[in-house]
Amino acid sequence: MATRLQFENSCEIGVFSKLSNAYCLVAIGGSESFYSTFEAELADVIPVVKTSIGGTRIIGRLCAGNKNGLLLPHTTTDQELQHLRNSLPDQVVVQRIEEKLSALGNCIACNDHVALTHPDLVRETEEMVADVLGVEVFRNTIATNALVGSFCALSNRGGLVHPHTSVEDLDELSTLLQVPLVAGTVNRGSEVIGAGMTVNDWTAFCGSDTTATEVSVIESVFKLREAQPSAIVDEMRKSLIDSYV
Amino acid sequence: MDIDTGMFTVPQTVGSVLCCKCGIPMAPNAANMCVKCLRSEVDITEGLQKHVTIVHCPECDTYLQPPRTWIKAQLESKELLTFCVKRLKNLNKIRLVHAEFIWTEPHSKRIKVKLVVQKEVLNGAILEQSYTVEYVQQEHMCESCARVQANPDQWVAAVQLRQHVSHRRTFFYLEQLILKHGAAASAIKITQMDQGIDFFFSNRSHGVKFVEFVGKVAPVRSRNDKQLVSQDSKSSTYHYKYTFSVEISPICREDLICLPPKVRSSFGNLGPVVICTKVTNSIALLDPLTLRHCFLDADQYWRSSFKSLQTSRELVEYIVLDVEMVSSEVNVGGTRYALADAQVARVSDFGKNDTIFNIKTHIGHLLNPGDYALGYDLYGANSNDEELDKYKGLVIPDVILIKKSYEEKRLKKRAKPRAWKLKSLAMEVDAKGRGALEKEAAEYEQFLKDLEENPAFRFNIDLYRDEGYQPSEKASVVDGEDAPFVPFDELLADMDNLQLREYEDDEDSGSMRE
Numbered sequence: 217m218a219t220r221l222q223f224e225n226s227c228e229i230g231v232f233s234k235l236s237n238a239y240c241l242v243a244i245g246g247s248e249s250f251y252s253t254f255e256a257e258l259a260d261v262i263p264v265v266k267t268s269i270g271g272t273r274i275i276g277r278l279c280a281g282n283k284n285g286l287l288l289p290h291t292t293t294d295q296e297l298q299h300l301r302n303s304l305p306d307q308v309v310v311q312r313i314e315e316k317l318s319a320l321g322n323c324i325a326c327n328d329h330v331a332l333t334h335p336d337l338v339r340e341t342e343e344m345v346a347d348v349l350g351v352e353v354f355r356n357t358i359a360t361n362a363l364v365g366s367f368c369a370l371s372n373r374g375g376l377v378h379p380h381t382s383v384e385d386l387d388e389l390s391t392l393l394q395v396p397l398v399a400g401t402v403n404r405g406s407e408v409i410g411a412g413m414t415v416n417d418w419t420a421f422c423g424s425d426t427t428a429t430e431v432s433v434i435e436s437v438f439k440l441r442e443a444q445p446s447a448i449v450d451e452m453r454k455s456l457i458d459s460y461v
Numbered sequence: 462m463d464i465d466t467g468m469f470t471v472p473q474t475v476g477s478v479l480c481c482k483c484g485i486p487m488a489p490n491a492a493n494m495c496v497k498c499l500r501s502e503v504d505i506t507e508g509l510q511k512h513v514t515i516v517h518c519p520e521c522d523t524y525l526q527p528p529r530t531w532i533k534a535q536l537e538s539k540e541l542l543t544f545c546v547k548r549l550k551n552l553n554k555i556r557l558v559h560a561e562f563i564w565t566e567p568h569s570k571r572i573k574v575k576l577v578v579q580k581e582v583l584n585g586a587i588l589e590q591s592y593t594v595e596y597v598q599q600e601h602m603c604e605s606c607a608r609v610q611a612n613p614d615q616w617v618a619a620v621q622l623r624q625h626v627s628h629r630r631t632f633f634y635l636e637q638l639i640l641k642h643g644a645a646a647s648a649i650k651i652t653q654m655d656q657g658i659d660f661f662f663s664n665r666s667h668g669v670k671f672v673e674f675v676g677k678v679a680p681v682r683s684r685n686d687k688q689l690v691s692q693d694s695k696s697s698t699y700h701y702k703y704t705f706s707v708e709i710s711p712i713c714r715e716d717l718i719c720l721p722p723k724v725r726s727s728f729g730n731l732g733p734v735v736i737c738t739k740v741t742n743s744i745a746l747l748d749p750l751t752l753r754h755c756f757l758d759a760d761q762y763w764r765s766s767f768k769s770l771q772t773s774r775e776l777v778e779y780i781v782l783d784v785e786m787v788s789s790e791v792n793v794g795g796t797r798y799a800l801a802d803a804q805v806a807r808v809s810d811f812g813k814n815d816t817i818f819n820i821k822t823h824i825g826h827l828l829n830p831g832d833y834a835l836g837y838d839l840y841g842a843n844s845n846d847e848e849l850d851k852y853k854g855l856v857i858p859d860v861i862l863i864k865k866s867y868e869e870k871r872l873k874k875r876a877k878p879r880a881w882k883l884k885s886l887a888m889e890v891d892a893k894g895r896g897a898l899e900k901e902a903a904e905y906e907q908f909l910k911d912l913e914e915n916p917a918f919r920f921n922i923d924l925y926r927d928e929g930y931q932p933s934e935k936a937s938v939v940d941g942e943d944a945p946f947v948p949f950d951e952l953l954a955d956m957d958n959l960q961l962r963e964y965e966d967d968e969d970s971g972s973m974r975e
Contacts, residue, residue, distance in 0.1 A: 379489040382473040405481045405493035405583070429484035 217440055218420040218431050221253045227403045227423025228411045230369070231276045234321070235414040235421065237328065237372075238283035239304050240264045243273035257419055265303040269296060276414060277321035280365065282328045285309035285348035289318035311348045315341045322365040325410065327372045330393050332356050332364045354392050359385065366410045369402075372417050374437040376400050376409050398437040402430055491586035499588060505555065505580040506592045513548055515572070517598045520606035531603045536572075537562045545574050545596060555580050563593065572596040609663075616649060616661035617702060618668030622675065623657035624709040628774065629901065631709060631740075632658060633908045635679065636886050637922040644674040645886060653888045665703050672705050677742050678921075680759035683707040710762050712737050712744055715776075715863050716769035717837045719848045720746075724765050728755045733848070734839075734857050736823075737769070738796065739917075745794060749823040749861055754794050770846050776835040778866055779805040782817065784828045796917070801825020805860060807838065822862045833869055836862035867914065867945060879909070881952045882927045914945045926952045 232243040270291030323334035331351040359378040367378040402412035403423040413422035480495035516525035523531040534541035563573040577591040650661040687701040732748040739745040744757040783804040840859035
């Protein structure tokens with residue numbers, strides 16, 4: 217189910233939040249409505265954590281993560297790092313990495329199995345990504361744009377990419393990522409998909425400017441209509457209980 | 462190019478996305494909306510004028526461009542399109558790509574113009590939109606038409622052309638010159654007066670232009686005056702009536718003149734008795750006995766302002782009995798003359814008595830024994846001229862021949878109609894007595910004869926083919942020398958009177974008609 221909301225009058229949801237199958241990070245906003253919308257959707261399923269990274273609110277673009285781990289830029293303070301380690305479930309590995317391209321959210325697009333990275337990412341970072349997130353890493357561009365994290369939104373069920381992506385590129389990416397891909401827009405024709413929305417396997421959040429057509433495209437490509445959180449989380453709970461005991 | 466660099470590039474096909482508003486598949490663009498949604502979203506013609514009022518003068522079919530210019534333009538013409546586009550405000554914020562008229566009924570007083578404009582919207586997409594502007598035409602008379610309507614005879618400048626001689630030859634010639642150069646095109650009224658013509662203009666500058674034109678073709682002196690008609694002291698505007706009084710010199714072609722002593726000495730003692738050979742804006746004088754010539758400027762003439770001794774009305778016909786060339790033909794100022802001794806007798810004397818004159822003449826090359834010539838009879842003349850009296854002991858010849866006469870030949874031709882005709886100015890004539898009209902007709906006939914005889918005289922005049930002229934069957938009869946006539950190829954076709962041919966679909970003749 218795709219939800220429409222705004223962060224302090226901005227429709228760029230993907231900038232101020234990070235959603236994965238195991239947790240959700242939100243920025244500290246002026247009003248509590250942003251946080252409460254996420255809470256209303258996700259509270260009884262996954263933890264919703266309020267945080268900042270490096271003192272900024274643009275957490276969605278600075279960090280990259282999936283259910284296995286979370287990568288933070290070198291600008292993250294120790295307190296923030298500790299706060300995150302405390303708030304997130306134990307099997308999520310929180311790691312701070314040294315990388316020149318510190319906006320990891322713009323450079324890395326990932327789901328639970330595969331990740332697309334900026335072609336100029338350092339070799340060690342790529343290895344870190346493969347390690348911490350437990351994914352297969354591919355360096356690629358989307359519609360001749362190197363910032364893959366900004367121009368696509370990826371989940372385990374599907375992906376939405378920049379509208380100017382050519383048919384051949386779409387095919388190639390789809391084969392790499394092993395998910396169905398669609399070129400589309402969000403927030404009334406905005407091409408910056410990754411910044412405009414955030415998605416996981418059963419729910420998506422996008423800006424309030426998103427038109428009905430765009431919402432229907434999102435719901436169809438990410439297969440959100442019949443998705444129920446319970447099935448996925450039950451699996452997770454089983455593993456949680458396992459480790460607890 | 463790919464093969465050259467050795468790089469393999471995959472051919473890129475543009476995918477299709479759904480329009481974010483209506484959901485129809487389309488190629489992605491900068492706004493990611495289909496054109497219709499973009500148009501419904503953004504109206505680039507917002508803030509532009511769609512209804513404009515323009516002012517039109519029905520009399521002269523002009524449109525007002527404020528504050529005061531009136532522009533003449535036909536409906537659906539380029540000038541009108543430029544005018545309409547100029548009247549739109551705010552057009553500099555938008556790029557105008559195309560403009561054209563949409564047909565409207567002329568009586569509806571509406572003009573519709575379709576404009577196609579381009580503007581950049583959203584994130585760099587350029588949107589092109591066409592819209593219609595409707596112009597409401599309001600009728601309002603322009604100032605000049607209003608003034609004409611209020612008082613049609615109202616003139617602002619008047620030029621009074623006068624020549625104090627007893628004939629109107631100069632005015633016939635001037636009339637043809639004016640027609641050829643169109644100098645009186647802006648005159649609102651032309652009146653024929655005794656010894657002259659009056660021209661009325663609605664603008665002082667038209668009058669000045671006309672006076673300057675006359676000054677170029679005739680030796681004139683002029684003065685001008687103005688009279689206050691009305692004034693507006695608050696805005697310091699004054700309306701005047703201007704009059705120009707132009708006097709043409711009384712010296713005409715073929716006149717016999719006795720030069721005053723001062724003028725004579727300034728020209729190197731040119732024989733006091735001279736003939737005027739040509740009058741343009743300067744007067745050309747020729748001494749018939751020595752074939753010396755000189756020119757008098759308008760200023761020079763009016764400083765000494767002498768009158769002619771005898772005019773061409775006083776020409777007498779002579780018959781040439783014998784001609785003996787004294788010198789060869791010379792070219793004096795463009796015309797050929799030859800000095801000769803001649804024996805002549807007056808036609809009125811011929812056969813009756815033996816009065817024969819032995820004279821020197823300057824047209825010896827034209828004369829043969831038995832020819833008729835026209836000349837001045839100084840033997841029998843009783844001249845009452847002051848200048849002549851100033852010369853003591855002056856020997857003047859008895860006869861001065863001026864030109865050859867073609868009267869006999871013309872009589873033989875028996876009034877053959879001419880193949881050409883002249884146009885005339887639309888003049889208002891005051892009612893005259895019958896005698897004056899007959900005199901004028903005779904003078905006009907003489908003027909036409911002059912035209913036939915002198916090619917140089919015809920130079921500045923337009924002659925038109927007479928449509929109604931039929932060459933007579935007896936034209937081939939040749940008896941000796943024929944009377945002078947105008948060669949056919951000098952004649953112009955008269956454009957104004959071309960008849961429309963019967964076939965209506967013949968475009969060429971229709972466009973020739975003025």
